[in-house]
Amino acid sequence: MTANAVLSPVPPPRKEPPPGVSAMVRLIRDSFALVEPRAEEIAQFFYGMLFSIAPGTRELFPVNMEVQRSRLLRALVHVVQMVDRPDELVPFLRQLGRDHRKFGVVTSHYEAVGTALLSALKKFAGDAWTHQVEQAWAEAYTVMAKTMLEAADNDENPAWWNGRVVDHVRLTWDLAVVRVQPDYPVPYRAGQYLSVEVPQRPRLWRYLSPANAPREDGTIEFHVRAVPGGWVSRSIVGHTRLGETWRIGPPMGRMGVDRSARKDILMVAGGTGVAPIRAMIEEMGGWGDNPRVHLFVGGRTRYDLYDLDNLQRIAMTNPWLTVVPVLESEPTVQGVEHGTLADVVTRYGAWAERDVYVCGSPAMIRSTVSRMLVAGTPLDAIRYDPFTLD
Ligand SMILES: Cc1cc2nc3c(=O)[nH]c(=O)nc-3n(C[C@H](O)[C@H](O)[C@H](O)COP(=O)(O)OP(=O)(O)OC[C@H]3O[C@@H](n4cnc5c(N)ncnc54)[C@H](O)[C@@H]3O)c2cc1C
Ligand code: HEM
Incomplete structure (x- = not known):
């Protein structure tokens, strides 16, 4: 597994999971930790078994499987381990289920994937694969597959x-x-x-x-x-x-300005993370009456601030918007703040009264969100998108 999470880059504080779920999650995590060092072999076995029990699935994947480095298997294992975070997981799985239609995934494939997953884990877990461990994986996978399938079945939009x-x-x-x-x-x-x-x-x-x-x-x-x-x-x-x-493919993600919140907003955009931020600002521009928005847009060099002119043009006609450019590696450039986005944003304090939107690479989001939490920003005020593996 890579370090990048499928879901949040920063784990939310643990809420009390429903009874039974915590034991299930422990069984799943502990058993996977045992086999994780052999992830490559597990992936080979998994795909081998999947393509032999459901040969039709082979054509859903890239011709050269090396390119993806077992994307599905890594994603699957990661998602299954998040079973104790239903608030985030269920909306994500519903979108993922709709999204999976574009691959050509059909109902029967879910059973084949479940069988291949459990067989692969069993083979490599050896004696640690007890009846309870198997039950825990099977139950978690089934709940997830059901959520995805149900959302896919009820979607009236095209698959792509x-x-x-x-x-x-x-x-x-x-x-x-x-x-x-x-x-x-x-x-x-x-x-x-x-x-x-x-x-x-x-x-x-x-x-x-x-x-x-x-x-x-x-x-x-x-x-x-x-x-x-x-x-x-x-x-x-x-x-x-x-x-x-x-x-x-179909729309994914939970970012979007909540118009009913009526709170001022802080936006933090790194690199091409400026794209969704600009989309949100453009949308707000059509509303007329807006909360104040303070936007930090950053990168290593001035070439990373490629959309700054557009943003400044929008700010000129929308007084609720303030745009602050931030550069990490060009200390002599004037008219910008210097440092990483995490440094600069937290220099201003906790932003505790604002709704916060953070967009950028997984590393930028991780560092910005963690530093803001230390600075005192409440976690539930910060929004960022789930990640996939890369
Ligand atoms: C929610 C979300 C939104 C995104 N929006 C955008 C967007 O608007 N514009 C955009 O350009 N990209 C965006 N990305 C990233 C994009 O989806 C791809 O991951 C990225 O373009 C790399 O794909 P690739 O096939 O070129 O690299 P791959 O062939 O998949 O990977 C090649 C190498 O690059 C590394 N790598 C993969 N992604 C990144 C990355 N983001 N930064 C640094 N190294 C990486 C991998 O670890 C690997 O070593 C977004 C990703 C997510 C999850
Ligand atoms: C509970 C069940 C499943 C979960 C949680 C799941 C989750 C995921 C996730 C998170 C990704 C990564 C998306 C990305 O990063 O681009 C992915 C990719 C993919 N999934 Fe699924 N999936 C499930 C079932 C299936 C099934 C049944 C199939 C059918 C064979 C399937 C086929 C694929 C394919 C083809 C990809 C593209 C990645 C690749 O080329 O390797 N998935 N899945």
């Missing part, structure tokens, strides 16, 4: 949308802005994210956050940063062609 690329602007060698025109409007809320599959990288779906609130013409702007060694991001930045068709 086709979107034509109408614009591709390469801002720097590793950053591009891409505008896509879907065949039908995608029903996302400003702040949510979508998965996309590009023609150069079939079956490698990746999440991207729209940088605009939903528009009348349905177009969606994405900001894409090429990560070193990245299969999909490098291809999007370097090789997207006008007119090509992307597939776009």
Whole structure:
């Protein structure tokens, strides 16, 4: 497993779990800790068994399985271990279930995946695989599969949308802005994210956050940063062609400004995390009456502040918005604050009266949220999105 969580990067304080659940979670975590050092072998066994009991599932995965490094198995194990956090898990699983339709997953596949998962764990756990351990895994997996399936069955939206690329602007060698025109409007809320599959990288779906609130013409702007060694991001930045068709999955995530809260807002955006933040600000711009919003937008160098002009332009006509640029590695640049976003934001205090939205890389979110908690910001005032593994 990598260090990145499927759910929150910062664990929430433990609420008392329902009776029986804590024992179940302990059995699941302890048994997995025992086999975790052999995760690669478990993955091989898992996929081998899955493809032999349900051969139709092979074509749902990338041709080259090495590329994904057992994404599904790692995700599965991680999610199952979160069974004692139903408040976060259930809405996430419902979205995930709707989202899984885009892979071509059908009901019978869930049973096959469950069987392959339990068989793989059993094989490697040896004597530690007791009846109770098996029950705990089976029960947790079944609850999750049911939640996903139910949401998928009740979704009336398409499994994915086709979107034509109408614009591709390469801002720097590793950053591009891409505008896509879907065949039908995608029903996302400003702040949510979508998965996309590009023609150069079939079956490698990746999440991207729209940088605009939903528009009348349905177009969606994405900001894409090429990560070193990245299969999909490098291809999007370097090789997207006008007119090509992307597939776009259903909306995911729980970010979005709560209009009824009537509290002032703090927003913290790192790198391409500015995309969902801009979408939320754009949406607020249409409301007229708004709480005060203080936005810190940061990066290592000034090239990372690629959207600052747009944000400052919005602030000029929307007095409720204050934009503060932050640079980490260019101490001589004037007119910006210096340090990491975590440093700068907490320098101002706890922001205890505000609702807080944090968007960026997993590392940036982790450090910002942890430092804010230490500074005294209440955890339930801070919103950030769940992560997937990478
Ligand atoms: C909720 C959410 C929203 C996202 N929104 C955006 C967005 O708006 N714009 C955008 O550009 N990306 C966004 N991402 C990240 C994106 O989904 C991909 O993970 C990223 O583009 C890397 O994919 P890849 O196929 O190029 O890399 P992979 O081939 O999957 O990974 C290659 C290597 O890069 C590392 N890696 C993967 N992701 C990152 C990362 N984010 N930073 C540094 N190293 C990484 C991996 O550990 C691996 O070593 C978002 C991710 C999530 C979970
Ligand atoms: C409780 C059941 C399940 C859970 C919790 C689950 C969870 C997940 C998660 C979190 C991801 C990662 C998404 C990402 O990071 O991009 C994923 C990917 C995926 N899942 Fe599932 N899943 C479940 C069942 C299934 C089933 C039954 C199938 C059908 C075979 C399936 C097929 C896939 C595929 C094809 C991927 C793409 C990743 C890859 O290419 O390896 N999943 N799943």
